[in-house]
Amino acid sequence: MFAIALSELVQLFRNRLVLVTSCVMPVVVSAFFIRQHEVFATLGSLGYVAAVVMFTIGAFGLYATTVTTLAARRQNLFLKRLRSTALGDGGILCGLLLPVTALSLVQVGVIMTVLGVVAGAPENVLLVVVAALSMVIMMLGLGLATAGLTNSPEHAQVTTLPISLGTIAVVTWVGITGTEELALPKRLLPGGAATELVLNAWNGGVPVASSLVLLAPTLGWVVVAVALAARIFRWEPRR
């Protein structure tokens, strides 16, 4: 597994397009939000800025790169090659996705720290960490499911749009309007509950137990995504 992860890391740094898409773009967008945090905080709150930055990395860094990587490795039969070895399917997927997942976690960690230093620390750091982890797991699951519908890296530019733009839209909707109205649909949408969790963690004022309940919809999306992936994920190109 670690041999695959190492080779993926090597490829990530050799392919400038992927490097820019998965590393540079989310950081640049996040830097913009942090620089303009006062403007965005007046729209919603600092928690909203934290949530939108976290999901920008999750959607455009982690999720899109997961789909693109799996589609590319399938298209050039690298997945089949890896399945010709002694490693199991779980080990192959973990190896392929470990670098981009680690990179996203590092990005989220660094950017949240910078936001905390620049704009003010969150009320509950641990809850921010939990929210970040749940977001990462959900995006990985959705990435696996979307990869099943994606034939090529080029196709990934289209298939990733609904989830990428959709989650950012949900984050913005929940982050700006809160969940006092339409709480149930907002929490059930992908990213909605996770956004509320970040808002609670950063802004405070909500008991931890009430916030932790918000993990359920996010983990529900993980279950749905993994179940979908198990049905539609393909290891070889369609012939």
Next chain:
Amino acid sequence: MTSGTVIDVERLNVTYGDFHAVRDLSFQVRRGELYALLGTNGAGKTSTLETVEGHRPPSSGTVRVFGQSPRDRRAVRPRMGIMLQESGFSPDLTVRESVRLIGRLTRRADSVERVLGVVDLTRKSGTRVSQLSGGEKRRLDFATAVYGTPELIFLDEPTTGLDVQSRDDLWDAVDRLREDGSTIVLTTHYLEEAQQRADRVGLMHKGAFHREGTVSELTRALPAAIRFTLPDRAPALPSRATRESDGRLLVQTFNLQQDLHTLLGWAREHAVELRDLEAGPTRLDDVFRVIAKD
């Protein structure tokens, strides 16, 4: 299944929806032999091979490799090397990195430099896969299959895209692997390669074995051929001949030496020149053509 059996396939069926790709196929591959799985296009070779390699489950029937399910990768794959029909390497990795990665994942011990030497890719070891020619990619594919000298090696169209020298080198390497005791399962469209090297051949057509046996067993059932052209007004031939579409005469015989001797004696006696004379034993190509007509 005996201790000398490496692959044991029994009543294998592979279906895709309504399409029956492989029907009730049974065969065994013995330790140390080179078994050629040949067939017409769409005969079910790839489905059979992929099932035996463990890439897909059988729809019904059993497949055992080293006495175990080939789907049990952890148990079986360290003992087998697979050369895929098409390459499957990351274009941004170098040749050395690709061999090292796949070699490690096979859980066999070997030296990357040794394996690259076997396929004459040492001077390309630092080159990215995207910059290799088609033939070099095939050699890289072969390198990963033979890494660690596995007991069982699947070679799927191994010489497609290789020049003559590279083909000879690859077959030399296969010969050395066989000397070390490796069992080889080969599929190829170059029937002369199978004819020269296979201990046994399974000829597939429409999802089932049409014939199986040694090359001589398969070719024995068909007559050998003598082909030639006669000048105008030649006397009557000593043997029955038919005219082929290119105008040449064809004499089919189960006793090539005797009938050739008779024909040459007749030509000498009548001072007739047998132009474009060709005589040879039955080849796998001939068997193949008979099957394809069915």
